Amino acid sequence: MKIENISKNVALKSDTDEEEEELLGVENIIKIVDLERKLEDQKKRYKQELKVKEKALKQREEELKEEKKLRKAKEKEIEWLKDRLDNT
Structure with a gap:
């Protein structure tokens, strides 16, 4: 009913x-x-x-985490080799 009244008013105007x-x-x-x-x-x-x-980002974060682990391992190996070189 109210809509009809509004329609009538708009139509008249x-x-x-x-x-x-x-x-x-x-x-x-x-x-x-x-x-x-x-x-x-x-x-x-x-x-x-x-x-x-988000899946791609998570995968990339895991890759970066793995690369970080590898880098730490390489740094430890370098330190070990330096110590060994210094001791000889």
Whole structure:
């Protein structure tokens, strides 16, 4: 009921008939629903992309951690070789 009153008021103020005003309202509702769907689809794509990027980041962090371990091992080996060289 309230919507009909609003439609009538808008129709009177804009010099369009009531049916045309209601059709415009329905058209706007359909556009809103379409935009909401597109927004949800975009949100899903972004979440999926984020998961992929987070997985790649985690993998890279693990690689860096492994490289750090190897570097420490090499540094220890270098120290050991230096000590051995100094003692001979």
